Amino acid sequence: MTMRIVGLIMVIALLTTPPAIAGLFIKDMKRMMILSITLSILFTFTGLMLSYFLNLTSGTTIILVAGLSYFISFFIKKII
DSSP states (O other): OHHHHHHHHHHHHHHHHHHHHHHHHOOOHHHHHHHHHHHHHHHHHHHHHHHHHHTOOHHHHHHHHHHHHHHHHHHHHHHO
16 A cells, blocks of 8 residues: 555656646747656656666656756756
């Protein structure tokens, strides 16, 4: 039961983080969707590579990469 809840939280995080980042910088829906897809692929690839080389769990690493990217994007948007 606990693993299902953790998995659900990870899925929700991966589905919401890329559009949230794209929404910070782009207001056009088509471009936002393209950027969200690109960010999802980038987060997944980066998280998988980090988890492989650092011997970490893949799901958690992907979500950490996405979350860190959101905070970086948020602070970049505040600066700009």
